[in-house]
Amino acid sequence: xxxxxxxxxxxxxxxxxxxxxxxxxxxxxxxxxxxxxxxxxxxxxxxxxxxxxxxxxxxxxxxxxxxxxxxxxxxxxxxxxxxxxxxxxxxxxxxxxxxxxxxxxxxxxxxxxxxxxxxxxxxxxxxxxxxxxxxxxxxxxxxxxxxxxxxxxxxxxxxxxxxxxxxxxxxxxxxxxxxxxxxxxxxxxxxxxxxxxxxxxxxxxxxxxxxxxxxxxxxxxxxxxxxxxxxxx
Amino acid sequence: xxxxxxxxxxxxxxxxxxxxxxxxxxxxxxxxxxxxxxxxxxxxxxxxxxxxxxxxxxxxxxxxxxxxxxxxxxxxxxxxxxxxxxxxxxxxxxxxxxxxxxxxxxxxxxxxxxxxxxxxxxxxxxxxxxxxxxxxxxxxxxxxxxxxxxxxxxxxxxxxxxxxxxxxxxxxxxxxxxxxxxxxxxxxxxxxxxxxxxxxxxxxxxxxxxxxxxxxxxxxxxxxxxxxxxxxxxxxxxxxxxxxxxxxxxxxxxxxxxxxxxxxxxxxxxxxxxxxxxxxxxxxxxxxxxxxxxxxxxxxxxxxxxxxxxxxxxxxxxxxxxxxxxxxxxxxxxxxxxxxxxxxxxxxxxxxxxxxxxxxxxxxxxxxxxxxx
Numbered sequence: 001x002x003x004x005x006x007x008x009x010x011x012x013x014x015x016x017x018x019x020x021x022x023x024x025x026x027x028x029x030x031x032x033x034x035x036x037x038x039x040x041x042x043x044x045x046x047x048x049x050x051x052x053x054x055x056x057x058x059x060x061x062x063x064x065x066x067x068x069x070x071x072x073x074x075x076x077x078x079x080x081x082x083x084x085x086x087x088x089x090x091x092x093x094x095x096x097x098x099x100x101x102x103x104x105x106x107x108x109x110x111x112x113x114x115x116x117x118x119x120x121x122x123x124x125x126x127x128x129x130x131x132x133x134x135x136x137x138x139x140x141x142x143x144x145x146x147x148x149x150x151x152x153x154x155x156x157x158x159x160x161x162x163x164x165x166x167x168x169x170x171x172x173x174x175x176x177x178x179x180x181x182x183x184x185x186x187x188x189x190x191x192x193x194x195x196x197x198x199x200x201x202x203x204x205x206x207x208x209x210x211x212x213x214x215x216x217x218x219x220x221x222x223x224x225x226x227x228x229x230x231x232x233x
Numbered sequence: 234x235x236x237x238x239x240x241x242x243x244x245x246x247x248x249x250x251x252x253x254x255x256x257x258x259x260x261x262x263x264x265x266x267x268x269x270x271x272x273x274x275x276x277x278x279x280x281x282x283x284x285x286x287x288x289x290x291x292x293x294x295x296x297x298x299x300x301x302x303x304x305x306x307x308x309x310x311x312x313x314x315x316x317x318x319x320x321x322x323x324x325x326x327x328x329x330x331x332x333x334x335x336x337x338x339x340x341x342x343x344x345x346x347x348x349x350x351x352x353x354x355x356x357x358x359x360x361x362x363x364x365x366x367x368x369x370x371x372x373x374x375x376x377x378x379x380x381x382x383x384x385x386x387x388x389x390x391x392x393x394x395x396x397x398x399x400x401x402x403x404x405x406x407x408x409x410x411x412x413x414x415x416x417x418x419x420x421x422x423x424x425x426x427x428x429x430x431x432x433x434x435x436x437x438x439x440x441x442x443x444x445x446x447x448x449x450x451x452x453x454x455x456x457x458x459x460x461x462x463x464x465x466x467x468x469x470x471x472x473x474x475x476x477x478x479x480x481x482x483x484x485x486x487x488x489x490x491x492x493x494x495x496x497x498x499x500x501x502x503x504x505x506x507x508x509x510x511x512x513x514x515x516x517x518x519x520x521x522x523x524x525x526x527x528x529x530x531x532x533x534x535x536x537x538x539x540x541x542x543x544x545x546x547x548x549x550x551x552x553x554x555x556x557x558x559x560x561x562x563x564x565x566x567x568x569x570x571x572x573x574x575x576x577x578x579x580x581x582x583x584x585x586x587x588x589x590x591x592x593x594x595x596x597x598x599x600x601x602x603x604x605x606x
Contacts, residue, residue, distance in 0.1 A: 061494070061504075062436060063437050063438060065503065220420070231386075232368065
């Protein structure tokens with residue numbers, strides 16, 4: 001049975017990191033809401049700190065090194081994505097943005113995404129709405145309505161405040177679980193899009209090419225369609 | 234199998250001396266490199282086309298015409314000719330003229346270019362890159378095959394009763410390679426026409442190259458030009474050699490570290506591991522290049538980038554000597570020993586004429602309706 005894959009990206013830089021802590025809490029919440037279904041759940045956390053040099057190299061060379069390629073594959077292949085960044089200078093961190101800059105800008109179309117951010121004070125909570133959500137809108141990802149912001153004070157202090165963060169994590173996790181859980185498996189998606197039959201020229205697109213280690217293939221539009229679009233048929 | 238040199242034509246300071254060659258010196262160096270390529274027995278010299286500093290080769294057929302007059306065997310090509318921003322009529326004329334002057338030693342590699350502002354400089358829209366490549370090539374293909382052309386498209390003024398002159402030498406148009414690094418549409422275009430596909434893999438890992446080449450091969454077979462194994466594939470390569478591999482690494486490192494494109498990025502060691510770059514002994518170059526066929530299959534053309542990043546001409550000429558004397562003879566033998574009999578060589582003017590006489594070309598094109606329409 002094909003697992004439901006959840007990938008959490010954490011752009012936290014500290015060790016330990018409250019951004020990573022929030023990513024883990026969100027991942028657990030999503031898992032709780034998915035478990036017990038017929039498909040197993042697989043959760044993977046990508047720490048951008050470990051990939052910082054690879055990301056910078058990719059910006060310079062235009063291609064990812066092996067570790068980064070693997071992480072990008074975990075993100076683009078996930079049924080649901082959790083994206084967590086610390087707030088730096090009134091926005092997501094540069095590392096967080098650079099990671100999404102090196103991913104193909106069509107690779108996250110339709111991807112369910114749960115956004116979260118951490119900061120020193122609650123004053124920056126709208127960074128999620130004013131910076132993260134537009135970025136994922138540009139990428140045509142499907143962001144869940146509830147985003148989670150955790151300031152330092154949310155991790156402790158009076159009881160009801162801690163309770164608020166937990167409730168929010170729970171609600172956001174449930175929302176992502178709902179979208180990720182009903183997302184058709186990759187094979188079913190390909191069939192629905194008519195991309196499974198290389199020889200049927202009436203299909204919108206065809207797939208061809210030998211998959212590499214990551215199982216990825218290129219999709220191609222039959223040339224006759226390109227000519228027809230230009231009136232050259 | 235063909236082996237050759239492809240050059241970007243960059244004017245880059247030598248990081249070890251700080252000296253920048255003049256445009257004149259660089260242009261003269263490029264043609265000296267071409268003559269050296271013939272002298273050491275390489276098959277192909279290909280020049281890039283650029284329309285902005287720090288690059289000099291804006292007028293490839295002028296340069297290739299000069300080289301044609303001073304060589305006997307070398308095939309003259311490009312890497313690439315901009316099919317998006319050049320008028321396809323001018324490409325048809327320029328390369329047919331070159332073909333006559335070079336007695337058929339000409340082919341051409343088409344590409345879209347990677348410099349955004351070139352599109353507006355030549356009155357085009359970069360967002361139309363793929364449609365431009367498709368329409369302009371459809372016209373070029375027709376101009377080389379039909380004596381009188383009526384044409385109406387989206388991107389250039391219509392033609393009525395137009396004849397592109399001179400007609401291709403012996404009525405056989407130059408063989409066309411389509412160069413693309415990451416666009417499946419271009420692999421599809423090459424497959425559709427039964428043309429060659431060149432993957433400039435020098436900045437890419439082998440998984441990516443394998444995907445693009447496999448896609449082209451599969452589609453080449455789909456369009457009935459032959460089996461996937463018979464598709465015409467070219468690859469890039471980048472090498473720096475010294476007898477002792479440690480000397481090669483020591484000498485090349487400052488050029489690598491400051492190179493345009495990848496300089497100030499990954500280390501030489503990481504880049505060597507992840508891309509086709511080889512810095513070492515001629516034997517290491519042989520081993521790495523032979524391994525290309527493990528993921529790209531048996532292929533027809535191997536071009537090496539030898540003269541960028543500010544390397545002095547003297548060094549580049551030494552490199553080409555080693556390539557011609559110690560690397561290519563071994564590669565020729567080893568690739569030939571591994572290649573199945575049914576895998577063809579890269580088309581040349583002579584082989585295209587022979588193929589036309591046996592009617593093979595007509596048969597292949599009939600299998601792709603519309604290819605000649």
